[in-house]
Amino acid sequence: MVDVVRRNTDYALRLMVNLARYHGNGPVSTRAAAKEEGVPYQLACKLMQKLHKSKLVKSRMGPKGGFSLGRDPSQISLREVVETIQGPISINRCLLAADACKRQHDCGARTKLAELQHYVRDFLDRITLDELLHNGREKE
Amino acid sequence: MVDVVRRNTDYALRLMVNLARYHGNGPVSTRAAAKEEGVPYQLACKLMQKLHKSKLVKSRMGPKGGFSLGRDPSQISLREVVETIQGPISINRCLLAADACKRQHDCGARTKLAELQHYVRDFLDRITLDELLHNGREKE
């Protein structure tokens, strides 16, 4: 089995939610976030690099440094995080590469799956980090 | 990249649609179906075996033998085919194994992803082979 959201993506998501939790209190060190979220430190570093490259987080080097969100948690969608780490969501190969399949001109499956892909992407677009944060800490 | 519907699953789907096309005219040999749908023959054999084990197709051995659908095309869903070949659709690991993650009791992401998983499964449940067949041959 392979999941739609992969392990590294889930890790990255945890890290992002962690940053969201401390948003506004200065940068969070990767070591601290990784420890808190149960993510292997070295992996967390790589994930943060990717998130940084896509501008989802800002970095500050040196002691007291670390990462902080690039925007307000309400302005970062789940889809952005997912696609930054694992690339575009794809239901079937023919929906990404234009020439993946000779049959695509009259394939009923493709039509339906494209519809599903559109829905999934839209669903993930509508979920933001702050929603995830609040949803998970209803009663602390 | 990994697609939600994997290559073998797509192959199996083509084969099933092929059987649907000739449904009612006696069995179709794997060799014929595989050739028509551009599926490597040996792989097609393995896929047909899986489909047979899950009762989606009936087999008849010997010359003039082959496979035919176990039920009417309108009674076989896309989800059945997909899950027969690649196992249950999973959005995230924690949605299949109950103890996959220690955080699941208060995780906002999990709640949302469960919702999505439900939608996706339901979507695939509602698509049947005959829909795929007609959808793809609108104007022949």
Next chain:
DNA sequence: CATATATAAGACTTACAAAGTCTTATATAT
């Protein structure tokens, strides 16, 4: 009955991508 044609079953190999580790360089607070 002999034979050609088909499925049945599963071991085995290959190919590829995800996950994880390691190393070196660089910036900065104190």
Next chain:
DNA sequence: ATATATAAGACTTTGTAAGTCTTATATATG
């Protein structure tokens, strides 16, 4: 100056999908 942090990317390991091969078995038909 030094300790602490990120930056970047090569490298290794692991796991699963995809594909191949082999042997056994059932049956239509001459």
